[in-house]
Amino acid sequence: MNIAAPSIENARPFTRACVWHKLLANKIVEVAEKIKKLGQDDPRRIVHSLKVGLALTLVSLFYYIQPLYDRIGENLIWAVMTVVLVFEFSVGATLGKGLNRMIATFSSGALGYGVHYLATLAGEKGEPIVLGFFVVIIAATVTFVRFFPTMKTRYDYGLLIFILTFTLVSVSSYREDKVLRMAHQRVTTIIMGSFIAIVTCICIRPVWIGEELQNLVANNIEKLGNFLQEFSGEYFKISEDGQPLSDKPFLQGYKSLLTSKNTEETMANLARWELWHYRFGFCHPWKQYVKIGTLTRQCAYKIDALNNYLNSKIQTLSEFGSKIQDPSTEICSESGKALRELASTVKKMNQPTSVNAHIENLKTASEYLKFMLDTYHLKDANLQDIIPSAEVALTLIDVVPCIVKIADAVHELASLAHFKTPATRVSP
Amino acid sequence: MNIAAPSIENARPFTRACVWHKLLANKIVEVAEKIKKLGQDDPRRIVHSLKVGLALTLVSLFYYIQPLYDRIGENLIWAVMTVVLVFEFSVGATLGKGLNRMIATFSSGALGYGVHYLATLAGEKGEPIVLGFFVVIIAATVTFVRFFPTMKTRYDYGLLIFILTFTLVSVSSYREDKVLRMAHQRVTTIIMGSFIAIVTCICIRPVWIGEELQNLVANNIEKLGNFLQEFSGEYFKISEDGQPLSDKPFLQGYKSLLTSKNTEETMANLARWELWHYRFGFCHPWKQYVKIGTLTRQCAYKIDALNNYLNSKIQTLSEFGSKIQDPSTEICSESGKALRELASTVKKMNQPTSVNAHIENLKTASEYLKFMLDTYHLKDANLQDIIPSAEVALTLIDVVPCIVKIADAVHELASLAHFKTPATRVSP
Numbered sequence: 001m002n003i004a005a006p007s008i009e010n011a012r013p014f015t016r017a018c019v020w021h022k023l024l025a026n027k028i029v030e031v032a033e034k035i036k037k038l039g040q041d042d043p044r045r046i047v048h049s050l051k052v053g054l055a056l057t058l059v060s061l062f063y064y065i066q067p068l069y070d071r072i073g074e075n076l077i078w079a080v081m082t083v084v085l086v087f088e089f090s091v092g093a094t095l096g097k098g099l100n101r102m103i104a105t106f107s108s109g110a111l112g113y114g115v116h117y118l119a120t121l122a123g124e125k126g127e128p129i130v131l132g133f134f135v136v137i138i139a140a141t142v143t144f145v146r147f148f149p150t151m152k153t154r155y156d157y158g159l160l161i162f163i164l165t166f167t168l169v170s171v172s173s174y175r176e177d178k179v180l181r182m183a184h185q186r187v188t189t190i191i192m193g194s195f196i197a198i199v200t201c202i203c204i205r206p207v208w209i210g211e212e213l214q215n216l217v218a219n220n221i222e223k224l225g226n227f228l229q230e231f232s233g234e235y236f237k238i239s240e241d242g243q244p245l246s247d248k249p250f251l252q253g254y255k256s257l258l259t260s261k262n263t264e265e266t267m268a269n270l271a272r273w274e275l276w277h278y279r280f281g282f283c284h285p286w287k288q289y290v291k292i293g294t295l296t297r298q299c300a301y302k303i304d305a306l307n308n309y310l311n312s313k314i315q316t317l318s319e320f321g322s323k324i325q326d327p328s329t330e331i332c333s334e335s336g337k338a339l340r341e342l343a344s345t346v347k348k349m350n351q352p353t354s355v356n357a358h359i360e361n362l363k364t365a366s367e368y369l370k371f372m373l374d375t376y377h378l379k380d381a382n383l384q385d386i387i388p389s390a391e392v393a394l395t396l397i398d399v400v401p402c403i404v405k406i407a408d409a410v411h412e413l414a415s416l417a418h419f420k421t422p423a424t425r426v427s428p
Numbered sequence: 429m430n431i432a433a434p435s436i437e438n439a440r441p442f443t444r445a446c447v448w449h450k451l452l453a454n455k456i457v458e459v460a461e462k463i464k465k466l467g468q469d470d471p472r473r474i475v476h477s478l479k480v481g482l483a484l485t486l487v488s489l490f491y492y493i494q495p496l497y498d499r500i501g502e503n504l505i506w507a508v509m510t511v512v513l514v515f516e517f518s519v520g521a522t523l524g525k526g527l528n529r530m531i532a533t534f535s536s537g538a539l540g541y542g543v544h545y546l547a548t549l550a551g552e553k554g555e556p557i558v559l560g561f562f563v564v565i566i567a568a569t570v571t572f573v574r575f576f577p578t579m580k581t582r583y584d585y586g587l588l589i590f591i592l593t594f595t596l597v598s599v600s601s602y603r604e605d606k607v608l609r610m611a612h613q614r615v616t617t618i619i620m621g622s623f624i625a626i627v628t629c630i631c632i633r634p635v636w637i638g639e640e641l642q643n644l645v646a647n648n649i650e651k652l653g654n655f656l657q658e659f660s661g662e663y664f665k666i667s668e669d670g671q672p673l674s675d676k677p678f679l680q681g682y683k684s685l686l687t688s689k690n691t692e693e694t695m696a697n698l699a700r701w702e703l704w705h706y707r708f709g710f711c712h713p714w715k716q717y718v719k720i721g722t723l724t725r726q727c728a729y730k731i732d733a734l735n736n737y738l739n740s741k742i743q744t745l746s747e748f749g750s751k752i753q754d755p756s757t758e759i760c761s762e763s764g765k766a767l768r769e770l771a772s773t774v775k776k777m778n779q780p781t782s783v784n785a786h787i788e789n790l791k792t793a794s795e796y797l798k799f800m801l802d803t804y805h806l807k808d809a810n811l812q813d814i815i816p817s818a819e820v821a822l823t824l825i826d827v828v829p830c831i832v833k834i835a836d837a838v839h840e841l842a843s844l845a846h847f848k849t850p851a852t853r854v855s856p
């Protein structure tokens with residue numbers, strides 16, 4: 001449908017209304033489809049939205065039920081705010097924000113009360129000066145502390161709330177006589193709100209960010225494995241056909257890895273808050289996942305080079321090319337197997353079993369390919385015929401140490417996190 | 429100093445105290461040095477911290493000065509909160525949060541009042557049910573809307589505040605009779621707080637995130653240029669020396685590019701809020717910076733491959749190697765010049781002048797190198813001698829289209845943003 005704007009302007013009012021009506025209907029359908037897709041891509045988003053609604057209803061009950069309201073009164077507003085601000089998609093993020101908020105409110109409330117006490121000693125005229133002085137000093141200091149990378153990653157929200165509560169308590173203490181009561185009520189309601197948010201988040205279909213990170217890292221390793229396992233087949237096929245490869249989706253999977261650094265680091269930081277997860281327990285080595293992620297990404301840069309050869313250099317297979325086909329295929333296939341096993345190790349939290357055998361085969365194949373390249377003697381060949389295959393061979397040789405590093409890091413993870421040894425099946 | 433723990437345990441109390449004292453002093457010195465370094469790395473951090481303190485003092489004045497307090501009263505608490513929550517390091521982030529907060533508070537306050545009016549129609553018993561129903565529906569819907577990528581990047585904070593204010597107004601309307609007054613006061617104080625935060629942020633040594641993004645993108649292009657300009661010299665030098673290169677810092681500069689995607693996107697999103705910047709004006713094409721950033725990153729992946737050749741393959745220069753030295757050096761030098769000029773174009777917002785000439789030279793050199801590779805005839809050479817140099821040559825040829833793409837994108841930026849033509853100097 002191609003409706004040009006001028007034709008609408010000149011049309012009769014009825015036609016114009018019809019056209020706008022259709023355009024509006026199309027727009028609505030489009031938005032509805034987007035919403036549907038968003039929900040279908042990850043149904044947990046719908047569940048999360050409903051959970052937020054539920055948590056807010058729970059906290060509103062305190063307003064509606066008289067005996068509950070009598071106890072806390074107007075300050076319930078803080079509990080409502082806490083639920084809205086603390087409730088996040090994953091358990092880790094909710095716990096992190098909730099704990100940060102509770103601890104920061106408590107400590108800064110106490111500090112604010114102390115400063116109020118000091119200020120009252122300074123007399124009526126001195127009080128605002130002392131209060132103002134402390135607000136500037138403490139707010140500026142804590143703001144500066146927020147720039148420390150280690151503080152920023154884990155306690156940024158807590159530091160923000162610290163400034164907030166401290167300023168609120170100390171400044172309003174100038175007008176409010178019952179400072180201690182106010183500080184106490186704020187702490188109570190915030191603990192109440194955090195508690196409601198955390199419980200709702202954990203009890204109803206929780207999204208554990210630790211599991212997400214584990215799956216992400218495992219899937220990334222698997223993507224590399226899939227690429228390598230398909231690569232040799234595709235490369236030597238196009239070489240034989242002399243036809244370019246249409247971009248196949250399973251060969252493009254690795255691309256998301258290239259820029260996943262920040263996501264992985266954020267997830268690892270949030271996962272540390274999930275202290276009570278049944279699978280991981282306390283002190284799970286989350287940093288090791290980031291390390292594996294980094295090694296995987298370095299390997300992905302090389303894979304990217306391989307992918308470029310696949311797309312750009314369409315050559316019929318030279319004599320040299322067919323000579324390196326076997327060891328190259330061997331490297332690809334063994335890499336694929338090793339990486340897939342490593343991915344399953346991370347996902348299922350089992351000790352890796354057959355990885356070492358694949359790695360050994362991989363090393364042997366790589367040595368053999370290197371030997372072939374070193375000893376191949378050029379007779380009367382054209383450089384153009386040799387180079388593309390030689391480049392692929394050299395890149396494959398380069399990929400091998402990357403895979404060995406990933407395997408080492410996964411082994412380290414398995415020992416740090418005490419992965420279980422899978423039960424060996426006894427034949428009946 | 430190497431003090432083992434057991435020796436402390438067994439020492440006499442006085443010695444023990446001395447040792448702990450020293451350890452503590454060392455720790456304090458260490459932290460102080462970290463703080464100093466953080467401030468020295470970017471002195472604007474100290475300025476920002478003081479600005480936050482100042483803004484809080486300004487907003488506290490309303491508490492301390494009786495006539496001001498009489499007008500607004502207890503609800504001033506919202507202004508203090510707004511200053512703490514809205515004040516960010518850069519103008520773009522502060523404006524974004526401030527505008528989001530003001531608009532969201534205003535619209536959700538109005539909606540909350542409407543829902544309160546509807547609920548009162550339902551009678552005393554029906555009121556909490558109607559209120560609860562609307563809270564669940566609207567909170568869940570808006571939470572779901574936050575998952576839309578376009579909403580998330582620009583309006584996430586506003587949507588959060590929308591849920592917050594709506595819930596507060598509609599829920600507390602059950603207990604408070606003067607809902608309209610409450611909503612009105614909340615809107616006024618939040619506008620006041622946002623205004624103080626924005627004015628302080630802009631008037632005292634502002635950090636414009638648009639400028640930051642511009643510099644980041646320009647510096648990234650420059651880093652690639654520096655690498656390429658140094659590369660050929662270093663590569664053919666090591667080849668002649670047969671000595672490995674120690675990692676030189678100017679050759680490692682490009683590494684930060686590889687994972688800068690998220691930073692650039694966030695900055696471009698925030699820069700859009702800086703509507704009033706004197707240099708950029710309305711509708712500056714911030715998206716184009718992200719595009720240039722992406723192209724720069726793709727080029728950096730290839731540069732990474734070049735860097736690997738520099739570090740791993742130490743070979744004496746073969747006959748073939750010395751043959752390709754001239755065109756390779758030409759490519760590197762022309763790329764370097766082109767990229768540096770492009771960086772300066774972006775930084776100074778001038779139309780590029782001599783870039784096209786460099787690009788033409790670059791293409792010619794690349795064609796020549798390609799021709800050499802195609803026609804070079806291998807006689808009795810060993811593959812091992814040829815491959816390293818050939819790989820470098822092929823990668824350099826691969827880099828050329830990347831640079832052309834970057835140049836095109838910068839030209840597009842220059843025309844979109846109406847960069848000025850530099851005044852041609854007339855000789856006296």
